[in-house]
Amino acid sequence: MNRQRQELKAANKQLAEWDAQLNQLHDRNGDFGLKVQIWEQEPKEVRRSRDEILKSVPTVAQFPQPADLLNQLKARGKKSGANLADIEAVLEILENH
Template identity: 65%
Template sequence: MQDYQELKAANKQLTEWDAELNRLHERDGDLVLKVQMLEQELKEAQRSREANQNVAPTNADFPEPADLLNQLKGQRKKSIASLADIEVILELLDRAGGAL
């Protein structure tokens, strides 16, 4: 009779372990799926970042200050901007472009 009770207890323990193992397999499957989803999100974010870097302006090639001043004077005869003003504006634009 004791052997039967021991066998029954062992069977109960095996059933509990089996249920726990099933829960662990389910959790493992969920974690694998989550990792795959996160890896996909990371790849998409990296592609998006690379695309943004390719589109974002780098160092702009501005015309010479004197040329810009001549263009300005051609369009606005009474402009009071000086060559020094244009040089400062170009420096500001260049710095702003580097901050991007």
């Protein structure tokens, strides 16, 4: 019985030492498992956000007809020097960018 108690004390002492070493490692290294999980999750969230953004952005801008745009411009300023060719050129520039 005395021998078993000594073995149990020795085992408890060894466990306590291992526990202390584990705590030291954890204090020194932090929780790498949690950091890895976070790092693995970030790209998934970025991809999900990117997909949502791409779905919400129109692929082609819709511009009014040049004549309608010229009429709107002239309605704002009666003495506008722009003509239909100017408006068509501006719309072409916008569509190409």
